[in-house]
Amino acid sequence: MKKLTSLEIEHLYTFTRKHFVEFYDVQTELVDHLANGIEAQWEENSGLEFEKALEKEFKKFGVFGFSEIVEQKMHALEKYYRKEVWNCLKEYFKLPKIILTSFSIWALFTILNLIENKDSIALLLMFGVLSFYISFIFKESKRIKEAQKVTGKKWLFESVVLQFGGLLQLLNIGLYMPIINDDNQWGALALWSFSTCLVLYVLWFFVSVKVVSPSLKSKFSKEHPEYKLS
Known part of the structure; x- marks a missing residue:
């Protein structure tokens, strides 16, 4: 099963910060959730690009995002x-x-x-x-x-x-x-x-x-x- 790299995990932290999540404990929970979602997508389509998988996963949070x-x-x-x-x-x-x-x-x-x-x-x-x-x-x-x-x-x-x-x-x-x-x-x-x-x-x-x-x-x-x- 395809797994996220350490650089991709760090990118997820950066992604949560850019979307106004300033608290590290909340960032960690969201990163874990996003990572699991992305890896689940890769189980179905291993060729899916990381950014596209992340974008798809983020849309699940709705119009208000992480707020x-x-x-x-x-x-x-x-x-x-x-x-x-x-x-x-x-x-x-x-x-x-x-x-x-x-x-x-x-x-x-x-x-x-x-x-x-x-x-x-x-x-x-x-x-x-x-x-x-x-x-x-x-x-x-x-x-x-x-x-x-x-x-x-x-x-x-x-x-x-x-x-x-x-x-x-x-x-x-x-x-x-x-x-x-x-x-x-x-x-x-x-x-x-x-x-x-x-x-x-x-x-x-x-x-x-x-x-x-x-x-x-x-x-x-x-x-x-x-x-x-x-």
Whole structure:
């Protein structure tokens, strides 16, 4: 059976890049798919030129080319990431971790309830938590850019990790809502809501950074040995 040469495989990588696939992990999947398709065509017609076989195979992706594949891959990774975060977070609502979670919420509620200037303290707490998030994003973005310069490779899953699977916006809404009210008063419900959201935010950030992200990177390093170089 006729097989693709290493030069033809490299040409397929170049072909995917020219068609706006910038992530190496997605490129690899597409190259594998294209290569299998081309070799299947050669089983039926061994005299078929490589470029014509590639053109025929590419047409199977439709008018949008590879864009739909990239989008589907990103959504799948985001879904996987969110699922892993949720599975880890659920452990903090089971014994024995639920005791620590409940105590943290109660302690924060109690402290806020005793403080007169709640707005300033709430803003200070939010600023502190978000500062850790911004610091992580800055450091991780810098590391990724430096790795890209060395390896020349971008990874879709790193982009998903950096976005935390799209979970940040959801928790931000819950974090800010308790202090956005017409009379600027803090009732028991607002205090409980803020305390719960802040503790959940911290838990989410910890699980995302310390548990799910390293696990995802470890999994991909096994699937893509090239990633270890970055």
